[in-house]
Amino acid sequence: xxxKSLNPRNQFAGTVSFxxxxxxxSEVEVQTAAGIVTSVVTTRAVQELELQIxxxxxxxxxxxxxxxxxxx
Numbered sequence: 256x257x258x259k260s261l262n263p264r265n266q267f268a269g270t271v272s273f274x275x276x277x278x279x280x281s282e283v284e285v286q287t288a289a290g291i292v293t294s295v296v297t298t299r300a301v302q303e304l305e306l307q308i309x310x311x312x313x314x315x316x317x318x319x320x321x322x323x324x325x326x327x
Contacts, residue, residue, distance in 0.1 A: 267292050267314040271306055285314045292316070 269287035281298045283306060284291050292314040306312070 265316045267316070269312060269314060271308055271310045271312060274301065274306060274308065276301065285312055287314065 267285065267287040267289055269285040269292065271283060272286040272291070273282075273284035275282040276298055279298060280295055281301045283294050283296060283301065285294070294314060304310075304312075
């Protein structure tokens with residue numbers, strides 16, 4: 256699949272800044288121009304993508320809903 260075939264509004268280019276490896280799932284933080292994007296992915300995916308601190312990636316966001324809370 257070509258990256259150009261996806262909606263650019265849902266893409267954030269950045270650099271991996273933190274990885275918390277777990278036995279099954281891992282948390283990956285990506286520093287982007289818009290701020291930090293955090294993703295929970297399988298540890299297997301982290302290994303297969305050879306992710307490490309400093310790896311350049313694109314975070315693709317697909318959200319089915321967004322919840323908001325008012326700050327008072």
